[in-house]
Amino acid sequence: MRKVTFPHMGTSVFIFSDLIRDLGNEPIVPLQPNKKILDLGVRYAPEFACLPFKVLLGSYLEAMERGAEVVVTSGGNGPCRAGHYGEVAQKILDSNGYKIEILVFDSVFRNPFQFIRKLNYLNKAKLSYWSIAQLIRFYWRKLQALDKLERCTHKVRPRALNKGITTKVFKQGIEWIQQSRNLGEIEEAEQQGLLALKNIPQDPDRMIIRIGIVGEIYVLLEPAVNHEIEEILGNLGAEVDRSIYLSGWAHDNTFGHKKDSLHYARPYLGTAIGGHAQEGIGHTIMYAQNGFDGVIQLAPFTCIPEIVVKTIAPRITKDYGIPILTFFLDEQTGRAGMQTRLEAFTDMLKRKKRQPLKVVGGEKYARVFGN
Amino acid sequence: MEKTKIGIPRAFFYYIYYPAWRTYFESLGCEVITSPPTTKEIIDLGVENALAEACVPVKIFFGHVQKIKDKVDYLFIPRVMSMNGKTSYCPKFLGLPDMIRSAIPNLSRLIDITIDLRKDPLTFHKAAVKVAKDLGHTAWEGLRAFHKAAHIHKDYMALLHKGVFPNNAIQGFFSENAGKTEFAYNDFIENKGSKQTPLRLAVLGYPYTVYDSFVNVNLLEKLKGMEVEVVTMEMMDPQILKKQRNKTVKRIFWTFSEMASRTAYHFFENSKDIDGIVHVTAFGCGPDFIVDKLMEIEAKNKHSRVPFMSLAVDEHTGEVGMMTRIEAFCEMVRRKKEAVI
Numbered sequence: 001m002r003k004v005t006f007p008h009m010g011t012s013v014f015i016f017s018d019l020i021r022d023l024g025n026e027p028i029v030p031l032q033p034n035k036k037i038l039d040l041g042v043r044y045a046p047e048f049a050c051l052p053f054k055v056l057l058g059s060y061l062e063a064m065e066r067g068a069e070v071v072v073t074s075g076g077n078g079p080c081r082a083g084h085y086g087e088v089a090q091k092i093l094d095s096n097g098y099k100i101e102i103l104v105f106d107s108v109f110r111n112p113f114q115f116i117r118k119l120n121y122l123n124k125a126k127l128s129y130w131s132i133a134q135l136i137r138f139y140w141r142k143l144q145a146l147d148k149l150e151r152c153t154h155k156v157r158p159r160a161l162n163k164g165i166t167t168k169v170f171k172q173g174i175e176w177i178q179q180s181r182n183l184g185e186i187e188e189a190e191q192q193g194l195l196a197l198k199n200i201p202q203d204p205d206r207m208i209i210r211i212g213i214v215g216e217i218y219v220l221l222e223p224a225v226n227h228e229i230e231e232i233l234g235n236l237g238a239e240v241d242r243s244i245y246l247s248g249w250a251h252d253n254t255f256g257h258k259k260d261s262l263h264y265a266r267p268y269l270g271t272a273i274g275g276h277a278q279e280g281i282g283h284t285i286m287y288a289q290n291g292f293d294g295v296i297q298l299a300p301f302t303c304i305p306e307i308v309v310k311t312i313a314p315r316i317t318k319d320y321g322i323p324i325l326t327f328f329l330d331e332q333t334g335r336a337g338m339q340t341r342l343e344a345f346t347d348m349l350k351r352k353k354r355q356p357l358k359v360v361g362g363e364k365y366a367r368v369f370g371n
Numbered sequence: 372m373e374k375t376k377i378g379i380p381r382a383f384f385y386y387i388y389y390p391a392w393r394t395y396f397e398s399l400g401c402e403v404i405t406s407p408p409t410t411k412e413i414i415d416l417g418v419e420n421a422l423a424e425a426c427v428p429v430k431i432f433f434g435h436v437q438k439i440k441d442k443v444d445y446l447f448i449p450r451v452m453s454m455n456g457k458t459s460y461c462p463k464f465l466g467l468p469d470m471i472r473s474a475i476p477n478l479s480r481l482i483d484i485t486i487d488l489r490k491d492p493l494t495f496h497k498a499a500v501k502v503a504k505d506l507g508h509t510a511w512e513g514l515r516a517f518h519k520a521a522h523i524h525k526d527y528m529a530l531l532h533k534g535v536f537p538n539n540a541i542q543g544f545f546s547e548n549a550g551k552t553e554f555a556y557n558d559f560i561e562n563k564g565s566k567q568t569p570l571r572l573a574v575l576g577y578p579y580t581v582y583d584s585f586v587n588v589n590l591l592e593k594l595k596g597m598e599v600e601v602v603t604m605e606m607m608d609p610q611i612l613k614k615q616r617n618k619t620v621k622r623i624f625w626t627f628s629e630m631a632s633r634t635a636y637h638f639f640e641n642s643k644d645i646d647g648i649v650h651v652t653a654f655g656c657g658p659d660f661i662v663d664k665l666m667e668i669e670a671k672n673k674h675s676r677v678p679f680m681s682l683a684v685d686e687h688t689g690e691v692g693m694m695t696r697i698e699a700f701c702e703m704v705r706r707k708k709e710a711v712i
């Protein structure tokens with residue numbers, strides 16, 4: 001059987017590996033990014049490559065040690081770099097004498113024929129398109145269930161009496177979802193999971209601050225890369241809301257939906273510049289309007305769109321009075337340093353919440369014409 | 372009535388579009404003010420206002436804006452999305468007006484018109500009319516100014532293709548006795564009694580790093596002093612570059628990056644025409660990790676006959692270190708060439 005691997009993205013791993021198996025391949029399940037993977041990536045990737053690229057390259061190399069022959073990954077149309085990831089990774093691996101094929105799936109609408117050709121190539125089990133559609137629907141539902149549970153943990157964790165319990169229950173829920181064999185069972189697993197999370201003993205009187213997390217999709221979705229920031233924050237008494245979920249993201253990209261956030265972002269960043277820059281700005285404003293206490297921006301070091309966002313961030317803070325803390329993550333970022341900065345940030349937000357400061361409106365910037 | 376003053380920072384698009392932009396505004400009766408060539412002071416101004424994580428060209432741009440913002444009525448920082456209807460630019464370009472507006476306090480007014488040939492085939496005309504109207508002129512005057520500018524742009528590009536460096540060409544266009552001056556060509560340095568083997572190097576990179584002699588610590592001058600003829604990507608015939616379009620599976624998203632990589636592919640294929648390739652890039656440049664790696668792999672794999680070096684610059688690049696690297700590279704290339712002859 002053909003051995004196929006794919007990028008590791010948070011908790012979604014088992015879903016993709018099941019899908020690949022159902023199509024008649026042997027999945028080589030990617031490991032959670034660890035030191036070894038990072039070292040491999042850093043060794044072969046160019047120095048200025050963005051962190052996601054290094055991690056992905058490293059995990060392909062690691063999977064190859066376990067026999068992977070094909071990588072399935074998603075593409076993109078720029079204008080940011082991610083759209084070129086596949087090709088560059090392929091060339092780097094080729095030139096170092098590795099034999100692996102990187103299969104990049106771009107949006108169906110970009111090139112339908114190519115999409116179908118690649119799909120046929122993966123479809124070793126010779127399933128009909130109808131069954132493939134069914135399969136995708138099934139796993140899609142799993143992804144949604146997963147994201148729902150995760151959202152719920154963000155609410156429960158800061159209020160839980162016992163610190164580690166939320167993560168444990170969440171893992172249990174993931175297992176239930178994994179084991180369900182049809183849509184009905186997924187539904188049930190989801191309900192059970194949500195119930196179990198809600199039944200965790202909580203302290204209703206605890207002072208909770210609310211923090212929104214925005215930024216680049218990969219570092220947002222991969223806890224191993226962002227040092228489980230959501231968990232750290234939860235344990236520090238912050239309820240977090242993440243601006244991007246895999247089920248939401250994949251939807252927006254494959255079917256071309258526009259988010260409301262773009263509307264808010266436009267006065268600050270007039271156009272899409274790649275990555276999730278406009279979404280990040282729009283969500284920051286939406287968080288501010290919905291009474292969140294602060295926003296954290298997560299970005300890979302040298303990430304172009306996020307550098308633009310960070311340059312604009314002070315103006316949002318001025319206009320909306322919302323504090324924004326930025327982390328540029330690279331292979332040297334340590335968990336301890338992050339923890340310290342997060343503690344300071346949450347302390348500041350809590351103090352502010354106890355005695356709200358009056359926010360002075362931002363000065364208006366001269367802007368006459370153009371568009 | 373006093374003339375309206377329009378500021379065009381000497382950075383980024385300056386090296387390609389300044390003659391056209393200046394012509395446009397001048398035919399609308401405005402006075403165009405540009406910042407002086409980059410200096411230490413300008414970089415420092417930029418470093419103050421730009422993000423530490425940003426690449427040096429962005430910092431330089433910020434510095435140039437700082438330098439002229441109080442001397443002008445309007446700053447011309449258009450949002451250039453696509454000039455050829457196909458490829459775009461680095462995301463930092465696309466967000467440039469927004470970054471400037473957020474990061475630099477007390478800005479004079481911005482003209483941040485969007486130009487996107489992918490969305491609208493008439494985008495140039497519309498932009499020209501809109502800006503003219505906003506400046507209090509008629510649509511007709513805007514169009515006339517645009518046509519003049521387009522004309523100048525064509526002449527300017529022709530000069531660049533012939534081998535004139537942008538700074539010289541711009542000087543030639545706008546100096547006192549314009550039209551009469553001879554353009555200083557980057558002529559092949561004749562082997563006038565010199566004992567050295569003449570070299571021909573392709574110096575690839577974005578115009579704002581290759582032609583900004585402050586940021587690349589006088590790279591072009593130094594090469595000239597070492598009797599090296601320099602070819603830049605602006606000198607390449609677009610038709611020749613087009614032949615390289617199938618070298619990447621997906622078309623490279625960014626206009627300048629695509630030009631650089633196509634030029635490199637062209638010379639890898641025609642290795643007789645060139646002795647070596649130098650890729651000038653900025654530390655932390657986003658698109659360049661892709662472009663540079665593609666070039667490097669290509670140089671290593673099949674075409675090892677063309678020596679390749681990549682030179683990264685930033686605000687701390689020292690004269691000495693740079694010189695050493697260039698000399699070593701030229702030395703190596705020269706020895707190789709002599710061995711073949």
Ligand code: SF4
Nearest residue numbers: 050080082275303304
């Ligand atoms: S969005 Fe950031 S991380 Fe993603 S490709 Fe672009 S620069 Fe890299």
Ligand code: SF4
Nearest residue numbers: 426461463653656657
């Ligand atoms: S292309 Fe590179 S050097 Fe130019 S602005 Fe973008 S990141 Fe900076």
